[in-house]
Amino acid sequence: MLTNxxxxxxxxxxxxxxxxxxxxxxxxxxxxxxxxxxxxxxxxSRLRTDLQSIMSIMETDIRRAGYGGRDFLVGSGGTKTVDSQNSGTLNCIVYSYNHNAAATITDTNRMGFRFVAAENKIQFGYAVDPLATNCYSKGNWTSLSDNQFIKITSLNFVESVVSSATASIRSVKIHLSGELVADGSYKHAINTRVQVRNIEISL
Structure with a gap:
C-alpha cells in the first residue's frame, strides 16, 4: 500500500x-x-610601543649628559652639557658625555634629539652644535621614528634647575605625542622627567 x-x-x-x-x-x-x-x-599597541621605545632611548642617553672628565661638567653658553630649544617648530635638545673615553669634548661627543615638524618625525644626531638654537643647521641626523606609520605631533624639552648654596641639580622634562598615520583618532602621549648625571657644584 502506497502512502503519500x-x-x-x-x-x-x-x-x-x-x-x-x-x-x-x-x-x-x-x-x-x-x-x-x-x-x-x-x-x-604598536603606536604605544614605538613611542615608549623612542622615549626610552632619549631618557637613557640624556641621563648620561655630563658624564666624563672636567670638560664634560655643566657649564654655560657654548660649554653647556645640556641645552634645549622650544620655539614654534624648533624643538631640540643637545648634550654631551664621554661615551668613547675622550679626554676632551669632540664632535662625536656632542649629540642631540630634534623634532622635524615638516616631516612629523624625530631624529637623533651627532657632531651637533653645542647650542640648541643651531641644531637645525649642523650635525649628522638620522630618523628614530617611522613617519609612514607614526605621525609625531609634538616633542618638547623643558630644562629646570633646583639649586642650593653649594650645588644645583639639572633635569629635563620630556613630552612626546604621536598618532597613527592611517587613523588620526588613535593618539598617545608620554611625559617623563630625566635628571642629568652631574650635579653642578657651586665654587
Missing part, C-alpha cells in the same frame, strides 16, 4: 533560505567587525 509523503512547500523553502541568509550575514558582520577591531588594537 509530504515535503516542504515552496514558501517554506524560501523562508528557510531567507532566515539562513540573514543569519549568515550576521555571522559575517561579526567576524569582519572582530577582525577590524583586532587590527586596530594591534596598530594602537
Amino acid at each position: 509523503k509530504k515535503g516542504f512547500s515552496l514558501v517554506e523553502l524560501m523562508l528557510s533560505l531567507l532566515l539562513g541568509s540573514v543569519l549568515l550575514a550576521m555571522i559575517i558582520g561579526l567576524y569582519v567587525s572582530a577582525v577590524s577591531s583586532g587590527s586596530k588594537s594591534l596598530k594602537y
Whole structure:
C-alpha cells in the first residue's frame, strides 16, 4: 500500500533560505567587525610601543649628559652639557658625555634629539652644535621614528634647575605625542622627567 509523503512547500523553502541568509550575514558582520577591531588594537599597541621605545632611548642617553672628565661638567653658553630649544617648530635638545673615553669634548661627543615638524618625525644626531638654537643647521641626523606609520605631533624639552648654596641639580622634562598615520583618532602621549648625571657644584 502506497502512502503519500509530504515535503516542504515552496514558501517554506524560501523562508528557510531567507532566515539562513540573514543569519549568515550576521555571522559575517561579526567576524569582519572582530577582525577590524583586532587590527586596530594591534596598530594602537604598536603606536604605544614605538613611542615608549623612542622615549626610552632619549631618557637613557640624556641621563648620561655630563658624564666624563672636567670638560664634560655643566657649564654655560657654548660649554653647556645640556641645552634645549622650544620655539614654534624648533624643538631640540643637545648634550654631551664621554661615551668613547675622550679626554676632551669632540664632535662625536656632542649629540642631540630634534623634532622635524615638516616631516612629523624625530631624529637623533651627532657632531651637533653645542647650542640648541643651531641644531637645525649642523650635525649628522638620522630618523628614530617611522613617519609612514607614526605621525609625531609634538616633542618638547623643558630644562629646570633646583639649586642650593653649594650645588644645583639639572633635569629635563620630556613630552612626546604621536598618532597613527592611517587613523588620526588613535593618539598617545608620554611625559617623563630625566635628571642629568652631574650635579653642578657651586665654587
